[in-house]
Amino acid sequence: MCLLLVDGLGADQLAAHAADAPFLSGLATGSAEPGAGRLTAGFPSSTPVSLSTLGTGAPPGAHGVLG
Numbered sequence: 001m002c003l004l005l006v007d008g009l010g011a012d013q014l015a016a017h018a019a020d021a022p023f024l025s026g027l028a029t030g031s032a033e034p035g036a037g038r039l040t041a042g043f044p045s046s047t048p049v050s051l052s053t054l055g056t057g058a059p060p061g062a063h064g065v066l067g
Contacts, residue, residue: 005054007047 011028018025042053042060044067052065060066 003054005050007050 006024009024014021014025014028042049044060046067049060049065049067052063053060056063
């Protein structure tokens, strides 16, 4: 299992620098290796919310950290 946490890397930055991160760019567009999955983020997509989701395994509405 591999856990990848990239804080502050948005879709616009990834698209602008796709050549520097081809695998991540492929995940973002859905064209990566079969079975790799697609990059997604919960809403709201802020660091505290995402880290709470990562730590609890629950979506933001369930863990209550919303900002």
